[in-house]
Amino acid sequence: TQLLEQSPQFLSIQEGENLTVYCNSSSVFSSLQWYRQEPGEGPVLLVTVVTGGEVKKLKRLTFQFGDARKDSSLHITAAQPGDTGLYLCAGAGRGGSNYKLTFGKGTLLTVNP
Amino acid sequence: EAQVTQNPRYLITVTGKKLTVTCSQNMNHEYMSWYRQDPGLGLRQIYYSMNVEVTDKGDVPEGYKVSRKEKRNFPLILESPSPNQTSLYFCASSLIGQLYNEQFFGPGTRLTVL
Numbered sequence: 001t002q003l004l005e006q007s008p009q010f011l012s013i014q015e016g017e018n019l020t021v022y023c024n025s026s027s028v029f030s031s032l033q034w035y036r037q038e039p040g041e042g043p044v045l046l047v048t049v050v051t052g053g054e055v056k057k058l059k060r061l062t063f064q065f066g067d068a069r070k071d072s073s074l075h076i077t078a079a080q081p082g083d084t085g086l087y088l089c090a091g092a093g094r095g096g097s098n099y100k101l102t103f104g105k106g107t108l109l110t111v112n113p
Numbered sequence: 114e115a116q117v118t119q120n121p122r123y124l125i126t127v128t129g130k131k132l133t134v135t136c137s138q139n140m141n142h143e144y145m146s147w148y149r150q151d152p153g154l155g156l157r158q159i160y161y162s163m164n165v166e167v168t169d170k171g172d173v174p175e176g177y178k179v180s181r182k183e184k185r186n187f188p189l190i191l192e193s194p195s196p197n198q199t200s201l202y203f204c205a206s207s208l209i210g211q212l213y214n215e216q217f218f219g220p221g222t223r224l225t226v227l
Contacts (some may be wrong), residue, residue: 033215042117042203042218043156088156092214099144099163099214100171105155 003027004091006104014112019108023089026073031064032072032102037086053058077113079111115140117219119204125225126194134189136204143209145187146171146216147179149200156203162187163209171194194226 005024013019023032029049031050035043047056049065049072056063060083076083086108090101126132138145145191146161148171158171162181176198178190187206191198201223205216 033213036216040221042205043221044218045215048215091154099161099209100144101147101158101214101216103156105153 001100004089004104005037006089006107008107010108010110010111011106012112013079015080017111019076019109021074021075021076021087021109022071023092023104025091027091028069028093029091029102030069031091031092032069033090033092034074035088035090037088038084039097040072043086043088052055076109079109081084082111084109084111115217117204117206117217119202119219119222120191121222122220123223125227127227128195129193132191132194132224133220133225134191134204136187136189136219137156137185137188138204138217139204140183140206140217141184142206143184144214144216145181145204145206147177147187147189148203148205149173149198150203150221151200159189159202194224196226198224199226200224 007022033048037043047063051097052067052069054065058098060077064073086106088106120135123191143164147159148156158175158215159177160179162168204219206215207216
């Protein structure tokens with residue numbers, strides 16, 4: 001059973017388009033992190049959201065944590081080829097431990113010039 | 114430069130031949146962890162360590178061993194590798210005092226077991 005479901009699994013868009021990636025769970029997490037992974041490299045942390053309903057912006061990226069802290073979304077405005085990569089969400093707090101991260105399977109984003 | 118390093122980056126071996134993948138971090142992090150990444154399965158935690166001499170199983174520990182004798186190092190040991198352990202392995206570290214366990218990942222080790 002996958003505790004964190006990400007959708008879509010694959011996304012290919014043109015430069016300049018907007019997109020939203022979703023991360024859903026039936027479990028409550030104390031925090032949720034978003035990472036981006038480029039080919040041949042390890043994941044790199046983008047943001048951590050903690051409070052239900054929280055919205056964080058990182059340039060053209062907007063992250064939202066659901067009110068019930070079970071889901072999150074990542075919205076990219078005017079996507080650029082440099083945004084291409086695997087986007088991973090990870091929830092902390094499962095089993096009462098903030099030190100155990102549960103990862104989603106990821107969304108592979110391709111932004112075509 | 115703050116970083117997590119892994120060695121080797123690529124390894125091809127045969128079934129049953131013991132191997133060790135090293136992981137080292139220079140950020141004085143207490144927490145270290147090993148993950149494997151497989152197509153369609155995502156990142157799954159193998160083992161983690163909260164500090165020196167403190168280790169615990171993650172979601173997929175079978176067939177792996179770890180040790181934490183020094184704070185900076187967290188080697189992953191495969192005593193008798195099998196083909197189903199062919200995967201991309203990542204080591205990660207973070208501060209314990211940090212509330213949300215934001216992890217720094219190494220560059221990965223691609224292991225093929227024939």
